[in-house]
Amino acid sequence: MSRSFRYAVNVTPKAGILDPQGRAVEQSLGHLGLAGVSAVRVGRRVELTVEAVDQDAARAIVERLAGELLSNPLIEAFQVELLAETSSVASGAGR
Amino acid sequence: MSRSFRYAVNVTPKAGILDPQGRAVEQSLGHLGLAGVSAVRVGRRVELTVEAVDQDAARAIVERLAGELLSNPLIEAFQVELLAETSSVASGAGR
Numbered sequence: 001m002s003r004s005f006r007y008a009v010n011v012t013p014k015a016g017i018l019d020p021q022g023r024a025v026e027q028s029l030g031h032l033g034l035a036g037v038s039a040v041r042v043g044r045r046v047e048l049t050v051e052a053v054d055q056d057a058a059r060a061i062v063e064r065l066a067g068e069l070l071s072n073p074l075i076e077a078f079q080v081e082l083l084a085e086t087s088s089v090a091s092g093a094g095r
Numbered sequence: 096m097s098r099s100f101r102y103a104v105n106v107t108p109k110a111g112i113l114d115p116q117g118r119a120v121e122q123s124l125g126h127l128g129l130a131g132v133s134a135v136r137v138g139r140r141v142e143l144t145v146e147a148v149d150q151d152a153a154r155a156i157v158e159r160l161a162g163e164l165l166s167n168p169l170i171e172a173f174q175v176e177l178l179a180e181t182s183s184v185a186s187g188a189g190r
Contacts, residue, residue, distance in 0.1 A: 010140050028164055036146040045105050045140035051131040069123055
């Protein structure tokens with residue numbers, strides 16, 4: 001039997017790394033009439049479903065994907081977040 | 096006195112909206128030798144600091160920013176997440 005988990009990977013620019021999208025947001029605040037907003041950092045959020053035998057195996061897949069495909073480790077940090085165990089998937093007649 | 100809050104805004108493509116970045120990730124999984132990953136959706140994560148008199152006022156600013164600048168309401172949904180109350184900022188001598 002394998003189980004199905006929904007994860008999110010949050011990828012953000014590391015501290016000290018220039019973030020032009022964040023600067024662009026900050027510079028647009030005046031046009032919206034919003035004040036008091038600072039330290040804007042723009043990253044990515046990737047949500048995905050993983051099938052694995054248990055949560056440890058699922059997280060290992062997500063961590064590998066996050067480090068090798070979804071982020072650039074030189075300039076970005078990532079953090080893995082379990083959203084839900086979506087369902088159990090029976091495989092074979094043993095269950 | 097105003098207080099300082101750190102928020103994250105998670106912007107994701109709505110269900111049914113084509114997500115070419117998510118498809119690209121799915122198609123790269125074979126090259127990495129990873130199996131069991133599906134339903135990949137790629138969005139944005141914006142982290143920011145807001146100064147406001149209280150948490151309700153801070154969240155109102157973030158909601159407005161998220162709806163008017165950070166997301167396209169036609170094709171994207173957003174969700175606001177309080178990360179931390181980072182500090183209290185005294186203003187004036189009354190405190």
